[in-house]
Amino acid sequence: MNEIKEWLEECKEKYGNLSGEQLKLIALFFMLLxxxxxxMTLWNLVDNTKLWIHIGDIFRVFGRIAxxxxxxxxxxxxxxxxxRKMYALRMFVFAVISEIPFDMLKNYSMHKNNDYSRFFDISSQNVMLTxxxxxVMLVLIEEYKLRKTxxxxxxxxxxVxxxxxFAYIVRCDYHYFGILLVxxxxxxxxxxxxxxLFVALMYFIQGEYMGVVSLIPIFLYNGKRTNKLMSSRESKMHKYFFYVFYPLHMLILSFLFNSTII
Structure with a gap:
């Protein structure tokens, strides 16, 4: 075991040069995919075009990396x-903002059949709520740790x-797996x-083996937010770009795939 740990540390020192910003871009790319x-797979339900579902399935396999x-x-x-509390609040605000775009992304028939009853669908919630x-769980854990009981x-x-x-009951995206993973x-x-071991076990149980590949860029993380110097304004813009991208891309995809162009 010690030999493996030493080898991993050596590899990380030699190849680990991915910043947090670069990791986010990798994750955003695979999430978009x-x-x-x-x-595409939802479109196939109506259009009955096998090409859509085959391409869509391939995209979704690689999407497990995100x-x-x-x-x-x-x-x-x-x-x-x-x-930390502001961090939680910011995540909650964007979870609320993202809920309608998330529901629109899931519900193909909403625009197609002019059915807006599922414009806000409580059957599942977006990943930002997860x-x-x-x-919040980590905040409570850390606060309790300070008591040294x-x-x-x-x-x-x-x-935990x-x-x-609770995440399972309210049907958050990735529910208990998301909580456990964080x-x-x-x-x-x-x-x-x-x-x-945990990620490999969970993804192999679910049969989504590509998710294990995500451990490679995570392992190569260098512990830095970015590899370049940025002003506080630039840093803030970069930070909020990643928050805004989530609801925005779902909104765009929802309208794009319900248009008459496709």
Missing amino acids: DHVGYR FPIFAFLVAEGFRYTSD FFLAI TYYAYYEYVY IGFCI WFFYKYVDEFYICV
């Missing part, structure tokens, strides 16, 4: 932010299980092999 693929990277970045964001819950470890697991159950990346960041 996933959502385009999803809309989520673990986002979960890792949320854990890193929580670790280094100067205001991340909001994960951040004997039973801290037990309470941590109670929080409780938030997993927690694992936060708790075991210095024991990366544990995260590897």
Whole structure:
């Protein structure tokens, strides 16, 4: 085991030069690919064009790479932010903003049949709500840790299980898996092999093997937000671009794939 850890550390030192910003761009690319693929498969239900569903399925396979990277970045964001409660609030605000675009992305028939009853669909919630819950969980865990009580470890697991159950009940995207993944990346960041085992196990159980590939760019993360110097204004613009991209791209895809052009 020590030999493996030493080899991994050597590889990371030699090849690990991906900044947080570059990781976000990689995750955004594969998320976009996933959502385009999803809309293609929905289009097939109406258009009955096999080409759509084949291309869509391929896109969705590669799209599995996105989520673990986002979960890792949320854990890193929580670790280094100067205001954790504001971080949670910001995630919640964008979760609310993203809900209607998320519902529009899922519901193909909404525009096609002029059925706007599912314009706001409570049957499932967007992934930013999952991340909001994960951040709140980490806030509570860290606050309880400061009390230095004997039973801290037990309470941590109670929080994790409780938030997993809640995420499942309210039907957040990725539900308990999303909560667990953020927690694992936060708790075991210095024991990366544990995260590897967990991600591999979860994705192999679900039969979505491509998700394991996400561990490669995560492993090559250099711990820096960016590899270039930026002013505070540029840094803020970059940060909010990633938040805005999520609802915006879903809105665009929803209208694009419901237009008469395609």
